[in-house]
Amino acid sequence: MKSLTAxxxxxxxxxxxxxxDTHSSPMAPGRLxxxxxxxxxxxxxxxxxxGPVINTAGDENRPAISKDxxxxxxxxxxxxxxxxxxxxxxxxxxxxxxxxxxxNLGPNVNSDSAESAPTFSPDGHRLxxxxxxxxxxxxxxxxxAHRHDKRDDLGWEPAENLGCVVxxxxxxxxxxxFEDGHVTTLLFTSTRPGGPGDFDIYQTTRVGDEGxxxxxxxxxxxxxxxxxxxxxxxxxHLELIMSSDVNGRPNGIGGQDLWxxxxxxxxxxxxxxxxxGPxxxxxxxxxxxxxxxDGTTLYFFSNRPGGSGGNDIWMTTRTKLHxxxxxxxx
Numbered sequence: 001m002k003s004l005t006a007x008x009x010x011x012x013x014x015x016x017x018x019x020x021d022t023h024s025s026p027m028a029p030g031r032l033x034x035x036x037x038x039x040x041x042x043x044x045x046x047x048x049x050x051g052p053v054i055n056t057a058g059d060e061n062r063p064a065i066s067k068d069x070x071x072x073x074x075x076x077x078x079x080x081x082x083x084x085x086x087x088x089x090x091x092x093x094x095x096x097x098x099x100x101x102x103x104n105l106g107p108n109v110n111s112d113s114a115e116s117a118p119t120f121s122p123d124g125h126r127l128x129x130x131x132x133x134x135x136x137x138x139x140x141x142x143x144x145a146h147r148h149d150k151r152d153d154l155g156w157e158p159a160e161n162l163g164c165v166v167x168x169x170x171x172x173x174x175x176x177x178f179e180d181g182h183v184t185t186l187l188f189t190s191t192r193p194g195g196p197g198d199f200d201i202y203q204t205t206r207v208g209d210e211g212x213x214x215x216x217x218x219x220x221x222x223x224x225x226x227x228x229x230x231x232x233x234x235x236x237h238l239e240l241i242m243s244s245d246v247n248g249r250p251n252g253i254g255g256q257d258l259w260x261x262x263x264x265x266x267x268x269x270x271x272x273x274x275x276x277g278p279x280x281x282x283x284x285x286x287x288x289x290x291x292x293x294d295g296t297t298l299y300f301f302s303n304r305p306g307g308s309g310g311n312d313i314w315m316t317t318r319t320k321l322h323x324x325x326x327x328x329x330x
Contacts, residue, residue, distance in 0.1 A: 042319040044277075050314065053101060056309055058077045059077050060301060060312055062118070066120055069294075072299070081110060082111055084114035087127075109156050111133040115133075116173070117288065120177075127145045127159075130174060137167035138167055138169040140171040141161055142188060176233055188203075189201055194218060197223060204217070221261070241258055241259065242260075254281055255285045261274070298315070302314050
């Protein structure tokens with residue numbers, strides 16, 4: 001499946017050329033992303049299981065992959081944690097090396113409750129995730145932990161609740177974070193009232209690194225009378241892969257599938273999500289994907305046959321066929 005059609009790429013490129021000038025100030029939000037990569041890709045390959053170093057007889061799910069592709073965080077209930085689901089990290093020396101043993105992120109992140117759905121900030125210094133630990137705003141809340149060294153997988157400071165402007169008395173989970181110029185957007189899924197389904201997709205924004213996130217708003221084109229949950233977004237912010245059940249969405253395959261939505265510019269609404277198809281999805285439960293920074297690898301969890309236990313982490317890849325890297329105007 002191609003991430004963008006030729007027409008959408010041409011529209012986006014034209015918009016960028018018109019917007020660029022000789023100044024180096026941040027691009028206004030809503031235009032094509034500064035580091036946009038207009039590329040076509042091959043179809044996704046048949047997924048492979050990450051094997052017993054990552055997966056156990058228990059549950060491994062909701063992965064996150066770092067920008068350099070060297071750190072993989074998963075949520076797992078394997079023995080040795082603090083209780084329920086914990087966040088654990090695996091490291092590798094290069095993208096061609098195998099993954100190392102998982103290590104628990106420790107008590108600054110994990111608790112005796114459930115921590116899940118991690119995602120890295122673009123600069124690698126923050127880790128967003130959700131937790132059901134006590135003392136928050138609702139049943140499940142969004143949290144963030146900070147580290148000074150983005151290469152220190154175990155250097156996270158105590159996680160902080162994102163507060164009750166973002167979080168609600170309901171379930172707020174599955175964060176995705178991205179930056180468009182000077183505006184940071186946080187996407188997440190929530191059971192708060194006002195949406196068409198039991199879990200719907202919301203977003204909130206802030207200006208600058210130190211600003212506060214505002215009240216979340218529903219993303220209607222990604223929300224329906226279904227269970228719409230975890231999202232992951234491409235580096236140019238023009239391709240989004242999400243988890244959704246198949247009760248009501250056409251062309252579904254299993255209990256939950258992975259779906260893709262695109263847009264030509266960051267100011268455009270997302271397209272109607274399209275199922276990734278039977279090469280990636282199965283008649284089992286497939287979801288909570290994490291897309292690599294170069295857009296060629298997709299990590300997700302599934303309870304399909306051939307794994308180590310309950311939910312396992314799987315990986316599918318695609319090849320960039322051609323593309324145009326767009327640099328910031330100088």
